[in-house]
Amino acid sequence: MLKRILSNSIPIVVFCLSQLTALAQKPGWTFELLDSTKRSEKFEDRKLGSEKMADKKFTIIRHIFQNNYTHYNYYYNAYNKINTVLERAKAAQQDDYTKLLPYFPYTLENTATQKTELDSVILKATAGILLHDLRNDWIDNMYLLMGKAYFFRKDFDTAAATFQFINYNLFPRKKKEEDSRIIGTTEDASKSTISIANKEKTNIIKKITALPPSRNDALIWMARTLIEQGEMSDAASLLHTLQLDPNLPKRLVNDLEDINGYWFYMEKSFDSAAVYLEKALSNADNKQDKARAEFLLGQLYEQNKNFEKATIFYNRASTHTTNPLLDIYAQLNNAKMRKGNNSKELDNGIDNLVKLSRKDNFEKYKDIIFYSAAELAMEKPDTTKAIQFLTKS
Secondary structure (H helix, E strand, O other): OHHHHOOOOOOOHHHHHHHOOOOEOOOOOOOHHHOHHHOOHHHOOOOOHHHHHOOOOOOHHHHHHHHHHHHHHHHHHHHHHHHHHHHHHHHHOOOOOOOOOOOOOOOHHHHHOOHHHHHHHHHHHHHHHHOOOOOOOOHHHHHHHHHHHHHHOOOHHHHHHHHHHHHHHOOOOOOOOOOOOEOOEOOOOOOOOOEOOOOOOOOHHHHHHOOOOOHHHHHHHHHHHHHHOOOHHHHHHHHHHHHHOOOOOHHHHHHHHHHHHHHHHHOOOHHHHHHHHHHOHHHOOOHHHHHHHHHHHHHHHHHOOOHHHHHHHHHHHHHHOOOHHHHHHHHHHHHOOOOOOOHHHHHHHHHHHHHHHOOHHHHHHHHHHHHHHHHHHHHOOOHHHHHHHHHHO
C-alpha cells in the first residue's frame, strides 16, 4: 500500500526496516516539477533558472544573494499563506464541549476548503525552487511547505510523495560522496541502533541565515500522512523508529510526541493518548490552543477515571483560555469531578455546581448546570433532589 504514494515506486524507510534490508536511494533532483518533457514547445529548449545556475560557481556572494532572494520573495510569502489557512480553519472550528474534542484545533475539512490559498502556496514554492540555485539553503524548506499544502488540501498521496522525495533526495551528503548512499542502516547510528534521521549541524552562521534542514520534519509529517491514510501499522513503525533514533534533533521531540498522541487517539487508546499529549503541551501555537489541549487532556483522564489529573487539567484550561465557553465547560466538568462514588464526594460535586449557577457569567448556562447536578443526585441516589434540579433546569 505504501508504494502507491511514490512516483518512483521506492518503499518508505519503514518498509526497509521491517525487511531488515537497505535500498539504494534514487539520486538527483527527479521530482516531476523539474521534468523538462512537461514543458510546452515554446519553452522546451529554454533552461530554467535552477538549470542555468547549476553551471555557475557557487560563491559566497551568490550563496548569500540566493538565500535572501528565495527566503523573502518566496518562502516567507508561502509560509504566511499556510499560517493563514490554519488560522482560518481554527476560527471555523465549532467544538462541542459536551463531547470528546477532536485532537487538533482545526479539521482538514476546513483547510481543504481553502484550495485557492493552498494552490498559491504550491505555486509559490514551485517557483521558488525552479527559479533559483538549488544549492541555496531554502530549497528543502520550500519542498516541505509544498508537502504541507498538499496535506492540508487532503491530497495525501501527493503529500506523501513530496515528503518521501525530501527523505531520499535531501539526505545530507559529504563532498564527492556517491549517490548510492544507503539510508536506514546502522552506518550513522550508535550502539547498532537503526537510524533514519540525520544529524543537524550546529553551524552558527547556518542557524542565523537559514532554518534547520527539513528532512527530519518531513519524516514526522510522513507519519501523520500515513495516519490520515489509515495506514496505522506503517505509521506506528515509523513513529517507533523515530522514538529510538539517536539522531532525531531535540527540536522535534515535542512534534514526535504530538503525533504519537494522535496515533493513540485515533486508535481510541485514550490513556496512552493522554500521556503523549501531556508531553507535547509546549507544542501549542498559542495560549488558546494550549488551553484547548488541556481541556482535551481533562476529558481523556476523566474517561480513564483518573479524576485527580482530570481536575488538574480542567483547572489549567479554565485559567489559560480566552474562550468563555471553554472556561464554563472546564469549570462545569471540574465541578463534577470526584475521587470516588461515596455520598460525600457526590455532595461536594453538587455544591460546586450550585455555586457556579450563582455566578453572573454562568447565567445563560444554568440549564446545563442544574441538569448536571441532577445527574450527580441520581448517582447517590437522591431522587427528590434530582427532580428539583431537573425542574430548575
